[in-house]
Amino acid sequence: MGPVNWLAVVLGAVAFFAVGAVWYTVLFGKVWQRESGLSEEQLKSSNPAVIFGLCFLAELVVAAMFGHNIARTQPPTHVIWMMAFGFGATIMVPAIAINYLFLRRSLTIFLIDAGHLVAGMLALGGVFILLR
DSSP, X not given: OOOOOHHHHHHHHHHHHHHHHHIIIIITHHHHHHHHTOOHHHHHHSOHHHXXXXXXXXXXXXXXXXXXXXXXXXXXXXXXXXXXXXXXXXXXXXXXXXXXXXXXXXXXXXXXXXXXXXXXXXXXXXXXXXXX
16 A cells, blocks of 8 residues: 555645536536525525535545545556546435435436536546646
8 A cells, every 4th residue: 555645635625626616606506506595695694614614624535535545556547537437426426316315406406416526526536647
């Protein structure tokens, strides 16, 4: 087992966060807001520092686990891409699918959020590849 690349962990989490910033503003912000049922007042009354801080912390946990798996297996580049896609598409997406089914969330918001997780994981994986 090699050492965890902590720089890749932190920058991978930053990349995941950046994907979310674009995903939920420029790309799907209005549709996501409508589908989530959040009003402008609700969004403005929240504490963005807490929300974004906890979001980044969660992405850091994901990146640390991903980094541990990379350090443990020392996979070739194509396998890192496969792992990043696989974590998003076959672990994270089904997990939110279970919750969204019971919450009766729309297919639209599920697809937006699922797409974010897969794209975010691919960005995270790309950082690990760049910093090998």
